[in-house]
Amino acid sequence: MARATLFRKVTFSAGHRYWSELLTPEENIAQFGQWASRYNHGHNYAVWVGVSGDVDKSTGMVVNIKDIDAILQQCVVKRFDQKSLNDEAMVGKVPCLETLLCEVAGSLTGLPDGVQLESVKIIELPGFYGEWSQGVLTLTRTYEFAAAHRLASPDLSDEENFALYGKCTNANGHGHNYVLEVTVTGDTDPSTGFLCDISALDQIVEREVVSRYDHKNLDKDVPELQGKTTTSENVAIAIFSLLKDRLPAELKRIKLFETARNAFEVEA
Ligand SMILES: [Zn+2]
Ligand SMILES: [Zn+2]
Structure with missing residues (x-):
């Protein structure tokens, strides 16, 4: 059935x-x-x-x-x-x-x-x-940053990059208003009922990601993305690594919306 x-x-x-x-x-x-x-x-x-x-x-x-x-x-x-x-x-x-x-x-x-x-x-x-x-709690907070980038593999010619990435390989770059969802999980504190201190979470995501990515060129300004093609898969993996082990609760997943029509998820 x-x-x-x-x-x-x-x-x-x-x-x-x-x-x-x-x-x-x-x-x-x-x-x-x-x-x-x-x-x-x-x-x-x-x-x-x-x-x-x-x-x-x-x-x-x-x-x-x-x-x-x-x-x-x-x-x-x-x-x-x-x-x-x-x-x-x-x-x-x-x-x-x-x-x-x-x-x-x-x-x-x-x-x-x-x-x-x-x-x-x-x-x-x-x-x-x-x-x-099923008894497991998660909390999800949303953040935004605007950034420029260009999709291009250094191993490929301009023609090959265009065949692979289309207009996203535009030589002078392009940009997005990225939306980042951060999901945390864990046990609740019996005295407060809280699973996570949300203002502490906001401060850490702001410090580690938003302030470092917002109004930046991801290909040039962000050290952990140097030498990588800044596909949203790679950006999402970089953000996950930045936040993992730094948050006041266990990081369960991040979801990065590059546009309103595509999103990328990285899970613990
Ligand atoms: Zn793009
Ligand atoms: Zn309220």
Whole structure:
């Protein structure tokens, strides 16, 4: 029997704050850094839920979307929408994305027989999302840099380079607005609920990659790319090596979008 996974999206808006009344203001700042505030702020959250199962021979479906929607409305929208996570939906817990992913995954009970929860993805901000997959959490942060380059192999003639790389071998180069997704994984800290200090992650990616690649010529300005053809495969591998072992959590993968229509992934 053939199996398939269905993904369904729901959205909710909720407020939260990173502040504990059990801690002093100084301790809150030490714990939550730049996010510490005794007042709520809010997000429009988007939740993607993936469920898998055998494709039913008579209906052609894994599960009727109506049934999934009823569960998502009950377990996600009704619980979180237009609520304060600290005061209503997640009382006593740090309302971070990591905890929210576990709460949503744990609350999706009552799936029809034979249907299994595969993944939950929650987008908190355009450049920040997390995923729960079979109990493993990942967080993904997005960065951008603009850079020029030229695809040309030193071993080939101009004609051969043109045959291989087409207009990307233009003698004076060309450029892209690169989008870099960095995905980290690991265990959450029981006291904070955090898997990764996101501001520390931002600082390291900014220092190691963005500040060194942004508004640069990748072929000429970036030492680790010297002598390499700056295909996005090679750039992605170089970025992965730069970040590996330097981040506050385990690097799981990076994904480099060269344009809106092509992307390259390097996984641990
Ligand atoms: Zn927030
Ligand atoms: Zn290019």
